[in-house]
Amino acid sequence: MHKHFLSIERLTQTFPDGKGGTLTVFENASFGIGKGEFVCILGHSGCGKSTIMNVLAGLSVPTSGVVKMDGVAVSGPSLDRGVVFQNYSLLPWLSALKNVTFGVKARYRDWSREKVLEHATKYLAMVGLEGDVIHRKPSQLSGGMRQRVSIARAFANQPKLLLLDEPFGALDALTRGTIQEELLKVWSQTEQTVFMITHDIDEAILLADRILLMTNGPFARVAESVEITISRPRTRTEIVDHPNYYAIRNHLVQFLGKRSRDLAGQRSEVESQSPDTVRIDLSETTPDPEPKPSPTRLKAVNG
Amino acid sequence: MQSLSVNKRAAILSFVMLVVILGVWEIAITRQVIGEALTEYEILMGLGQQRSAIPPPSDVMVKAWEQLSNPFYDAGPNDKGIGIQLAYSISRVLSGFGLAVLVAIPLGFLIGMSPVAYKALNPFIQVLRPISPLAWMPLALFIIQDANSSAIFVIFICSVWPMLLNTAFGVAGVRTDWVNVARTHELGSLRTALTVILPAAAPTILTGMRISIGIAWLVIVAAEMLVGGTGIGYYVWNEWNNLDLTSVIFSILMIGVVGMLLDAVFGTLQRAVTYAE
Ligand SMILES: Nc1ncnc2c1ncn2[C@@H]1O[C@H](COP(=O)(O)OP(=O)(O)OP(=O)(O)O)[C@@H](O)[C@H]1O
Numbered sequence: 001m002h003k004h005f006l007s008i009e010r011l012t013q014t015f016p017d018g019k020g021g022t023l024t025v026f027e028n029a030s031f032g033i034g035k036g037e038f039v040c041i042l043g044h045s046g047c048g049k050s051t052i053m054n055v056l057a058g059l060s061v062p063t064s065g066v067v068k069m070d071g072v073a074v075s076g077p078s079l080d081r082g083v084v085f086q087n088y089s090l091l092p093w094l095s096a097l098k099n100v101t102f103g104v105k106a107r108y109r110d111w112s113r114e115k116v117l118e119h120a121t122k123y124l125a126m127v128g129l130e131g132d133v134i135h136r137k138p139s140q141l142s143g144g145m146r147q148r149v150s151i152a153r154a155f156a157n158q159p160k161l162l163l164l165d166e167p168f169g170a171l172d173a174l175t176r177g178t179i180q181e182e183l184l185k186v187w188s189q190t191e192q193t194v195f196m197i198t199h200d201i202d203e204a205i206l207l208a209d210r211i212l213l214m215t216n217g218p219f220a221r222v223a224e225s226v227e228i229t230i231s232r233p234r235t236r237t238e239i240v241d242h243p244n245y246y247a248i249r250n251h252l253v254q255f256l257g258k259r260s261r262d263l264a265g266q267r268s269e270v271e272s273q274s275p276d277t278v279r280i281d282l283s284e285t286t287p288d289p290e291p292k293p294s295p296t297r298l299k300a301v302n303g
Numbered sequence: 304m305q306s307l308s309v310n311k312r313a314a315i316l317s318f319v320m321l322v323v324i325l326g327v328w329e330i331a332i333t334r335q336v337i338g339e340a341l342t343e344y345e346i347l348m349g350l351g352q353q354r355s356a357i358p359p360p361s362d363v364m365v366k367a368w369e370q371l372s373n374p375f376y377d378a379g380p381n382d383k384g385i386g387i388q389l390a391y392s393i394s395r396v397l398s399g400f401g402l403a404v405l406v407a408i409p410l411g412f413l414i415g416m417s418p419v420a421y422k423a424l425n426p427f428i429q430v431l432r433p434i435s436p437l438a439w440m441p442l443a444l445f446i447i448q449d450a451n452s453s454a455i456f457v458i459f460i461c462s463v464w465p466m467l468l469n470t471a472f473g474v475a476g477v478r479t480d481w482v483n484v485a486r487t488h489e490l491g492s493l494r495t496a497l498t499v500i501l502p503a504a505a506p507t508i509l510t511g512m513r514i515s516i517g518i519a520w521l522v523i524v525a526a527e528m529l530v531g532g533t534g535i536g537y538y539v540w541n542e543w544n545n546l547d548l549t550s551v552i553f554s555i556l557m558i559g560v561v562g563m564l565l566d567a568v569f570g571t572l573q574r575a576v577t578y579a580e
């Protein structure tokens with residue numbers, strides 16, 4: 001296995017199941033993320049996505065296994081790993097701007113007040129929040145605005161790794177679209193490494209370089225790593241015309257609709273469970289032995 | 304009438320009720336006094352003054368004017384202005400309350416953050432809390448040997464519990480998400496306590512403080528009746544011994560007004576730290 005910026009090695013998480021036994025959420029999960037990569041993880045509710053993310057963030061300790069960033073094992077939360085939580089997690093007694101400066105002050109402790117303010121304002125402007133709104137409290141902002149503040153807070157800290165837990169889960173489709181594009185814009189300007197949890201297939205295709213697919217729990221596995229062979233920059237309206245779009249989408253739908261269940265509950269015989277790499281590219285000039293991939297036949301090309 | 308706002312209508316109604324109450328009181332008293340004044344025999348025998356009648360509101364108002372126009376005069380130990388007496392009481396309440404803040408807030412943080420500390424201290428709290436603060440008075444007088452400090456101690460002991468329990472409750476209830484925000488920003492425990500937990504728990508803590516200051520003000524009057532010397536509680540008792548009911552009624556009203564003001568101060572503070580989620 002070649003060296004990754006972030007490598008997750010044989011991660012296992014068990015919880016007491018409340019009946020005296022143990023619940024194994026996932027076992028020996030291993031995967032890596034390259035520097036500057038945007039990776040999304042897709043899987044059904046309860047399969048353990050948030051659990052993985054909490055481990056990556058250093059907020060919880062796994063039962064066994066290690067997470068290494070830049071070769072160093074993660075042992076607790078760090079400013080190098082910014083987190084956007086599922087429910088925004090803004091501090092409600094601070095204004096939008098103060099929520100961002102809260103983070104900036106923690107990151108750059110020697111900066112002057114003016115510099116902190118300027119930096120925070122810049123990142124709020126990047127997600128489209130300018131003028132009076134930034135002085136409002138979170139309760140006076142819409143859900144979309146709150147999520148923007150939360151994203152601005154994370155990006156403003158310029159962490160080496162950004163972890164997003166279903167950042168758009170609570171938003172309507174229109175707002176979702178706008179913020180997704182803002183996220184892409186900010187990401188392309190900052191070249192940060194991003195690990196994002198989502199439920200939304202189209203969102204994952206739009207944003208990710210690679211999508212990790214998880215089977216259902218318990219004993220969930222990161223079964224596949226699907227490359228998104230659609231060139232950037234991408235927009236919502238244009239990607240649907242890309243020749244690879246529907247092929248990739250079908251593959252994902254098939255996985256989540258059927259195979260995530262079929263593969264579920266299979267305990268690992270091997271020690272380490274790296275995901276199979278799946279590459280679907282119909283636009284490649286080289287003759288493809290399987291021009292129209294279907295989930296069953298794809299297994300042959302997995303590697 | 305319909306076009307007036309709710310507040311205005313309520314204010315008018317309050318005013319009408321006040322006038323009616325004062326009117327009934329005034330009429331009832333003067334009738335009684337006139338009735339008594341009729342028997343010349345009684346006046347001659349000096350019996351008319353025997354029963355000190357409840358004073359009419361007009362007398363109380365005259366008294367109030369007299370006292371409030373010179374609240375800080377000091378003519379010896381038994382004749383001080385109402386302002387001085389109230390100042391004594393307020394300073395005792397604030398000292399005892401201040402000490403209680405210094406103890407209750409840090410201890411409340413500890414209890415709120417550590418389940419072990421909570422379980423360990425809970426039996427003590429449960430036993431000590433229901434004790435009437437005045438029951439401590441003899442012990443305090445014996446140990447401290449000073450009336451003023453004993454009164455302050457009694458205030459301390461009665462205001463510490465609501466603050467302690469509310470702080471612990473508020474701190475324990477801080478959302479884990481907010482604590483996680485602090486953790487991912489690598490804030491130390493002191494900074495987390497000051498910049499995340501304190502503001503998050505502040506509304507609950509201030510609720511406790513507001514309850515405490517109310518109880519402290521209730522208790523100081525009784526405590527000062529016991530220890531004597533100075534303060535509004537002593538003043539009320541002293542005027543009762545002098546059979547000066549006008550002063551008694553006036554000071555009762557002042558106790559109410561000061562209590563209301565103390566509550567208003569904490570109400571304002573509470574509103575200032577309350578946030579909407
Ligand atoms: N602290 C815990 N104690 C016991 N079980 C837990 C705990 N945290 C999570 N679990 C269990 O672990 C499993 C995975 O939970 P997790 O929150 O990671 O799911 P998820 O994939 O993020 O789901 P969703 O998409 O709904 O957010 C669930 O079955 C959950 O019940």
Ligand SMILES: [Mg+2]
Nearest residue numbers: 049050051086
């Ligand atoms: Mg989750």
